Amino acid sequence: MMKRTILALTFAGLMAAAPAMAQDHGTPQPPRQKWSFSGPFGKFDEAQLQRGFKVYKEVCASCHSMEMVAFRNLAEAGGPGFSEAQVAALAAEYKIKDLDDKGEAIERPGRSADYFPSPFANPKAAAAANGGTMPPDMSTLGKARTYERGFPWFLIDIVTQYQEQAPDYITALMTGYEDAPKDFALPPGGNYNKYFPGHAIAMPKPLSDGQVTYDDGSPQTVEQYAKDISAFLVWAAEPHMLARKRVGFQVMIFLLVLAGLMYFTKKKVWSAVH
Amino acid sequence: MSGHSTYQPQNPVLQWLEKRLPIGGLIHSSFVAYPTPRNLNYWWTFGGILSFMLGVQIITGIVLAMHYTPHVDLAFKSVEGIMRDVNYGWLLRYLHSNGASMFFIAVYIHIFRGMYYGSYKEPREVLWILGVIIYLLMMATGFLGYTLPWGQMSFWGATVITNFFSAFPGIGEPLVTWLWGGYAVGNPTLNRFYSLHYLLPFVIAGVVVLHVWALHVVGQNNPAGIEPKSDKDSVPFTPYATVKDGFMMVCFCLFFAWFAFYIPNYLGHADNYIPANPAVTPAHIVPEWYYLPFYAILRAIPDKLLGVLALFGSIIILAFLPWLDTSKVRSARYRPLYRQFFWVFVVVCVLLGWLGAKPAEGIYTLIAQVLTAYYFAHFIIILPLLGIFEKTKPLPNSISESVLSAKA
Numbered sequence: 001m002m003k004r005t006i007l008a009l010t011f012a013g014l015m016a017a018a019p020a021m022a023q024d025h026g027t028p029q030p031p032r033q034k035w036s037f038s039g040p041f042g043k044f045d046e047a048q049l050q051r052g053f054k055v056y057k058e059v060c061a062s063c064h065s066m067e068m069v070a071f072r073n074l075a076e077a078g079g080p081g082f083s084e085a086q087v088a089a090l091a092a093e094y095k096i097k098d099l100d101d102k103g104e105a106i107e108r109p110g111r112s113a114d115y116f117p118s119p120f121a122n123p124k125a126a127a128a129a130n131g132g133t134m135p136p137d138m139s140t141l142g143k144a145r146t147y148e149r150g151f152p153w154f155l156i157d158i159v160t161q162y163q164e165q166a167p168d169y170i171t172a173l174m175t176g177y178e179d180a181p182k183d184f185a186l187p188p189g190g191n192y193n194k195y196f197p198g199h200a201i202a203m204p205k206p207l208s209d210g211q212v213t214y215d216d217g218s219p220q221t222v223e224q225y226a227k228d229i230s231a232f233l234v235w236a237a238e239p240h241m242l243a244r245k246r247v248g249f250q251v252m253i254f255l256l257v258l259a260g261l262m263y264f265t266k267k268k269v270w271s272a273v274h
Numbered sequence: 275m276s277g278h279s280t281y282q283p284q285n286p287v288l289q290w291l292e293k294r295l296p297i298g299g300l301i302h303s304s305f306v307a308y309p310t311p312r313n314l315n316y317w318w319t320f321g322g323i324l325s326f327m328l329g330v331q332i333i334t335g336i337v338l339a340m341h342y343t344p345h346v347d348l349a350f351k352s353v354e355g356i357m358r359d360v361n362y363g364w365l366l367r368y369l370h371s372n373g374a375s376m377f378f379i380a381v382y383i384h385i386f387r388g389m390y391y392g393s394y395k396e397p398r399e400v401l402w403i404l405g406v407i408i409y410l411l412m413m414a415t416g417f418l419g420y421t422l423p424w425g426q427m428s429f430w431g432a433t434v435i436t437n438f439f440s441a442f443p444g445i446g447e448p449l450v451t452w453l454w455g456g457y458a459v460g461n462p463t464l465n466r467f468y469s470l471h472y473l474l475p476f477v478i479a480g481v482v483v484l485h486v487w488a489l490h491v492v493g494q495n496n497p498a499g500i501e502p503k504s505d506k507d508s509v510p511f512t513p514y515a516t517v518k519d520g521f522m523m524v525c526f527c528l529f530f531a532w533f534a535f536y537i538p539n540y541l542g543h544a545d546n547y548i549p550a551n552p553a554v555t556p557a558h559i560v561p562e563w564y565y566l567p568f569y570a571i572l573r574a575i576p577d578k579l580l581g582v583l584a585l586f587g588s589i590i591i592l593a594f595l596p597w598l599d600t601s602k603v604r605s606a607r608y609r610p611l612y613r614q615f616f617w618v619f620v621v622v623c624v625l626l627g628w629l630g631a632k633p634a635e636g637i638y639t640l641i642a643q644v645l646t647a648y649y650f651a652h653f654i655i656i657l658p659l660l661g662i663f664e665k666t667k668p669l670p671n672s673i674s675e676s677v678l679s680a681k682a
Contacts, residue, residue, distance in 0.1 A: 040536055068354045136548070139354065143539055144547035151628075161536045166544065197557065237547070240357070240364045247365065248535025255528045262521035269517045273312055273509055 027197055030147060030172030033227060035164050037234065040249065043242055044235055047216055049080035052232025055212050055225050060138060063130060063203075065118035068139035069236050072112040078242035079235055087112050131189045133202050142230070142237030145169045166237075167230035169195065174226030177205040280307070304490055309508035310515045311496035313677050317387040318494065320380050322519035323526050327377040328482065332475050334370040342422065344468035346461045349424035350549040368538040374416050375541045376530045378564035381409060389595075390616055392604030393495040399596040401488040404481055406593045411478045413565065413589075418471035420562055424464060425546030430559045432467070433459045438572075441579040458552065498676040499605030500669055507673035558633060566630030567623050571649065573634040574642035584646065591653050598653050600661025608667040612660050619652050 036045040053074070056066070071091040074082045082090070091110035094117055100106045110117070120126035126134040136144075146165040149157060156162075172195040180192035180199070190200030207225045214220055218228075235241070281302035283289050292298050341360050343352035356363035385405070388394055394402035421432045436453050440446040455462025493502070502508045509515075533540060539547075541563060545556050561569050571588050575581035591598075606613040622645050629642045670676035 068351065068358065073358070140547040144544050146544035158532075158537065158540065163537055163539065238357075238364075244364060244368070244535055244538070248531065251531050251535060252528070255524055255531060259521065259524040259528060262517070262524050266517045266521045269513050273514065 027147075027199070028194060030165075030168040030195055033164070033168050033171055033230075035167060035231065035234075037231070037241060038164050039161055040245060042245065044078065044080075044231065046079075046081040047218075048228050048231045049235050050082070051214055051216070051218060051224075052228035052230070052235075053080055054214070055207070055229040056138070056232055058212050059206055059225075060229065061116070062119055063126075063135040064138045065120070065126070065135075066116045066138040066236060067118055068115070068137070069239075070113060070115045071110060073236075073239055075112070076239065079239060080232075084112065131202050135203065138233060138236060140237045141170070142166050142233035142235070144237070164234075167227075167234050170230040170233060171226045173201075174207055174229065175223055304486075304511075305516075306510065306512040308490060308511040309502065309505075310494055310511050311498075311502055311507060311673055312509045312514075313496050313498055313673050314494065314515070314518075315497055316518070316522055317383065317390075318496075319519045319522035320384040320387065321489075322515075323380045323523055324377065324384060325482065326523055326526075327373060327380055328475070328479060330373050331370060331377060332479070334366050334373065335472075335475065338366055338370055339472060342468075344422070344465050346424060346464055346550070349422060349464060353423045365534075368534045372530065372534040372538060372541060374419060375533070375562075375564065376526070377412065378416070380526070381412060382564075385409065385592075386620060388495075389619075390606045390613075391495055391497060392499055392599065392601070392606070394596045395599065395604050396596065397492045398488075398495060401485065401492060402596055403593050404485040404488055406589075408478055408481050408485060409592075410589060411474055411481065415471060415474040415478065416562060416564065418467045418474070420546075421464065421467045422471060423546060424550045426548045426550055426554070426556050427543045427546040427560070429459060429550035429552065430556055431561055432463065434559050435561070436463075438582045438585070441582045443579070495604060496673060497605060497607060498670055498673055499603065499608065500673060500676075503672050504674075560631055563627065563631075566628070567626035568630070570626040570630035570642045571646045573630075574639060574646040584650075588646075588649060591650070595653070595657075599657045601657075601664060601666070602661070603666045603669065608669055609660075609664060610667065611664045615652065615656055615660065619649075622648050622652070 036043060036048065071087050071094075074080055074090070075084045075087045088111070091112050091114055094110035094114070095107040096110045096114050096117055098106055098108050118126075120129060120134075123134045143166055147169055149165070173193060176193045176195035178192060178194055180186045184192065184199065186192055187200050189202060191202070191204050192199055193201045207222045209222055210220050212220065212225060214224075218224055238244075281292075281299040283292055283298055288298055338356060341352065341356050341363065343349060353367070356367050358364075360366070388402065388405070417431070417435060421428045436450055436459065439453060440450045442449065451457060453463075454460065455466060496502075543560060560566075568585050568588055572581045572585040575584050601609060601612065603609055606616055626642065626645050626649065629638055629645070632638045634642070670679065
């Protein structure tokens with residue numbers, strides 16, 4: 001008994017003390033946002049995805065590629081809810097590099113089946129135009145960013161199904177640009193961002209109030225843009241999320257019923273032995 | 275083992291087959307008539323769960339292989355193609371990636387159950403060693419599989435782990451070059467990892483057959499840790515064990531589904547959604563969670579070669595457990611001191627896992643060193659001495675007596 005108590009105390013002590021000693025590099029945790037798509041029944045807000053797409057198209061796309069997303073995806077179920085005609089018209093606005101029947105390089109108007117063309121010819125050109133680092137491709141960005149949750153949060157997250165580290169971080173990053181503190185030595189070409197690990201980010205502040213015009217009356221602020229582009233990137237990274245959660249719920253119900261039946265069968269079978 | 279089967283098929287076709295290939299009798303004696311101790315608790319259902327998980331991994335894996343491209347320029351995109359364009363590809367991939375973790379959760383429970391109830395002791399040493407071999411094969415398979423999406427963690431994890439072998443003096447460098455098929459982790463590495471990732475599960479399945487065979491020769495251990503003496507001590511596998519295993523399998527599936535459908539990326543690392551880039555090293559290179567205790571042991575030791583030897587030693591030592599534990603009593607139920615040391619050992623393993631995810635610096639390294647020392651001391655000091663000095667509780671006369679006394 002005594003041994004177990006000592007053990008429990010040591011365990012609790014280690015867990016509590018060690019992170020406090022080794023962490024705290026001065027990067028604040030991104031604030032938690034409310035997302036329509038969080039939780040087991042969460043759904044994307046179509047209007048938000050459409051606004052986020054507008055931010056992507058008018059701002060992000062000038063430097064960032066999104067090469068694993070096709071135009072047709074924008075009209076698929078569980079996404080921004082554009083009509084097929086809208087998508088076809090949108091795709092036609094883009095110039096796609098292709099070969100004609102004689103094998104000559106041509107540029108033709110985009111089709112729904114095409115993927116979003118990249119803003120630069122190749123990764124080297126992208127890096128050269130952006131101070132030596134290629135702006136990351138945006139296809140999987142909505143799952144490719146995170147921040148340290150720490151004990152005990154990483155365990156609680158299993159129960160609460162918190163999976164929105166990436167959009168929380170991206171939103172914080174978009175709104176985290178500020179003047180560098182006086183004692184901070186900002187490297188050349190760097191921009192100070194409160195939430196970026198190390199604080200010196202190569203990307204200059206991409207969004208400012210009123211930069212993108214919204215037709216649905218949503219506030220045209222950096223904060224709103226940041227949330228909308230984050231939501232859009234989550235969809236771009238996980239276009240089948242709604243199907244996943246819907247099937248998940250059906251599977252859960254099925255398994256719960258089956259578990260109940262199995263439990264009573266087991267009880268009946270074993271009643272003779274117990 | 276109930277000896278020669280008394281199975282007598284009624285169906286004339288089956289009778290004809292049975293005379294030529296007694297496969298029905300084999301199945302009947304192994305999975306129907308096979309006597310199981312009547313006092314088995316739910317911790318004994320994980321063997322069945324593990325067989326089920328192996329099946330899930332092989333089936334989802336074979337279908338994923340139909341859509342995957344093992345090439346450094348195409349692997350990441352082909353995985354994203356599975357996620358986006360293959361019908362229910364997202365489901366297959368999430369079942370497979372989370373299934374690997376579920377497989378390890380189940381195997382850890384299975385191993386610790388064996389340790390608690392002394393299931394490795396005479397006459398079950400070979401059964402236990404086959405289990406250690408399966409566990410080693412699982413670790414290799416899991417590592418190879420994590421490389422395939424060719425994200426940042428895939429690439430850098432493969433680089434770090436294969437670099438272990440460069441620690442061996444003299445042969446280290448050529449050995450690593452041979453493993454890589456080049457002078458760095460590259461396309462030949464990815465190709466052979468894919469080939470081996472497809473091969474090893476079938477090797478596992480083969481060793482599982484041996485494991486089950488060995489089990490059916492010596493019979494199952496049980497919570498009382500004494501052998502069945504009469505018919506009253508055991509019940510036939512079907513329906514008793516079948517329905518109990520089935521119930522737990524469904525419960526385990528609920529747990530599995532929670533991860534696969536609702537938090538599918540929780541057990542992975544966000545960096546693996548960034549395509550592999552040999553020019554950019556991630557801030558923290560972290561292996562999959564199931565290797566973390568061993569990763570902590572590796573990093574606890576300042577010398578690279580000794581660290582690698584400690585890492586391998588920490589797994590190999592499991593194979594010697596039947597002889598390191600000198601106690602004649604199997605079950606921790608009747609070993610009051612061992613029971614406490616068992617739980618200390620479990621906590622040490624969990625803490626090592628937590629340290630494996632932390633940067634190897636300052637206080638973390640110190641704690642990892644202390645816990646690594648304890649990990650080995652558990653096997654080479656505590657267990658041999660406990661068997662000599664521990665005063666065990668009296669064992670029940672039979673399994674049915676222990677069941678009845680528990681009820682009273």
